[in-house]
Amino acid sequence: MQSDGFWTVLVVDDEAQVRASLTRCLEEDYRVLTAASAREALEILNREEVDLVLCDQRMPDMTGVEFFREARVSHPEVIRVLITGYTDPDDIIRSINEAAIYQFVSKPWQPDHLLLLIKRALESRELARRHRYLSRELKFSDDVLRRQNDHMVKLLQDTYEFDKLVFASDKMVEVCNLARQAAATDLPVLIQGETGTGKELMARAVHFFSARKAFPFLAQNCGALPDELLHSELFGHKRGAFTGAISDRLGLFPAADGGTVFLDEISEVSPSFQVSLLRFLQEGEVKPLGSDQTRHCNVRIIAASNRPLKELVEQKKFRQDLYYRLRGFELNIPPLRERVEDIPVLAEHAAKKYAKSINRNIAGISNEVLQRLKLYPFPGNVRELENEMRRMVAVAEDGEILSVKHMSPELAKLLPAKPDNGRAAFLLEKGTLKEKVEALEMHLVSQSLLKHKWNYSRAARELGISRVGLANKIKRYKLDKSGAQ
Structure with missing residues (x-):
């Protein structure tokens, strides 16, 4: 939308009379630009802010569908409306799939119908944009709510670029706010959370919002790699350093100089390699395998673990000094x-x-x-x-x-609970108080077992009973996987 409050519509047609007719129809409500060819239209899109393109299918340099297919890549935010004499449904569907066309207008077009279509298209896009801001970006930071107008929009757009992390919960808002604070520093970051919670996505987001974003982000999974191979992957090696080393290898730390290295499953590295990593964090020096020379690397370390490192430190399975070095900032991503x-x-x-x-x-x-x-x-x-x-x-x-x-x-097969209706049903059933209580208990136990896929430990924890107590109730009520409701 332009600063004068008008949406901008680009009319593309090789016939001057048609362009003039469409302009007269639209100019009262919209800022109208015109182009006599697809190439001219693409040039206009590159220099002007256009909200909607109205294009004829038949043009000399390329078809309307071909033009929209190209515009879809270069200007995906622009709404695409095709004026055509198509009658074949298969052609229409194929064109929609190829160029993501919003709507077709059949010839001869009717002014009222065309104006209504354009109005609805632009309203729909604006509503979608506002919904994205309100449902996603505004949840990211409480500070955003206090911003005004243009500055507010800029902050919302920056937040959305943290983007691979999608959330709505207060817990994730807190974690991501802390992550933004961590990104503004150069301290190491330790990300902890169960498998599949998005630790690498969080690491990439921290890198993206840091001063190092113009430099590489490189990732290495440290799990199940022997020390020699892991040392080679991170620090590099010289040719002949070990069997199979047929050429020099730079290593991730030198390759990411100025950027960030993400070390996943850091809890799995051996005690001897923990010493090498600690030295790098202290001195920033890299010594490739088979080399006597060292070089200094300016790399930020972001480490991740699906096991709490503090517990491993208490169990003497992880060096305490390395743990404190890694946790400049500690981000704990809660399970889903x-x-x-x-x-x-x-x-x-x-x-x-x-x-x-x-x-x-x-x-x-x-x-x-x-x-x-x-x-x-x-x-x-x-x-x-x-x-x-x-x-x-x-x-x-x-x-x-x-x-x-x-x-x-x-x-x-999971059945959503209906507390009010469920209680009413049990109260209306005939039977003694003991029978009603047992029926309710059987229902609650079976639902918890279904919810946790018959995992006794989780179901017992949710119900507040022991595994033995749960097993006794399963036996008492003759529950099984196929019959639990």
Whole structure:
């Protein structure tokens, strides 16, 4: 939108009379630009802020679909409307898929219909933009709420670029606010959390918002690598340093000089390698295997662990001095089961992302699906949720709403609790007080077992009883995996 308050519409048609006619129709409500060819239109898009393009299918240099296919890549935010004489539905669908065309206008076009279509298209885009800001960016930082106008918008856009992390919970707001503070410093960062919670995404976000963002971000998984190979990967080696070293290797620390190195599963490195890593953190010096020379590297270390390092230190399995060196800032990402509010936004984000990658249109996610997702503990965290959403999108038809029938069987059988109706049902049933209490107890036990996939420890913890007590109730009520309701 321009500063004078008008949306800008670009009219593309090789006939001057048609361009003039469309301009007269639109100029009262919109700022109108015109182009006589697709190439001229692309030049205008590169120098002007255009909100919507209205293009004829038949042009001398390229078709309207070909033009929109190119504009979709270079200017994806622009709404694309095609004026055409198409009547074949297959041609229309193919064109929509190829160029992401918002709508078709059939010839001869009607002014009232065209104006209404453009108005609805621009309103829809504006609502979508506002929804993104309000539902995502405003949740990121309390400070954003106190900003005004242009400065506020800039902060929101910066926040959205932290982007691979999608969330809505207060717990993640706190973690990400601390991450932004960490990014402004040059201190090492220790990220802890269960597998699949997004530790590497958090590390990349910290790097992106740091002063090192123009330099490389390199990652290395330290799990299950022998010391010699890990030393080679990080510090480099000279040719002939060990069997198989047929050429010199630079190593991640020298390669990322000025940038950031992310060390995943840092808890798995051996005590001897912990010494080498500690020396690097203290001195910043790198000595490749097989070399007598050292070089200084200015690298920020971000380490991650799916096991609490403090406990490993207490168990004498991890050096205390290295632990304190790594935790300049300590970020603890909570598991997904402790931030259920994030599940709907993560599910929506994953579904849209995968649907776009396979060129499929998904109309939305049903409330029944979201309720079942909230009941599931997701031991694999965000990664497991993303896999479930990819599966659902894959089995859904184009244009469908994701429903319970698309879910994997173990999640589909989870039944959302209905506290008020459930209590009423038990009260209305005939029977003694003891029978009603037993019926309610059986219902609660079976639901907890289903929710936790028959994991006795988790179900017992949720119910506040011991594993033995849970086993006795399963035996008493004759519950089994197939019969639990």
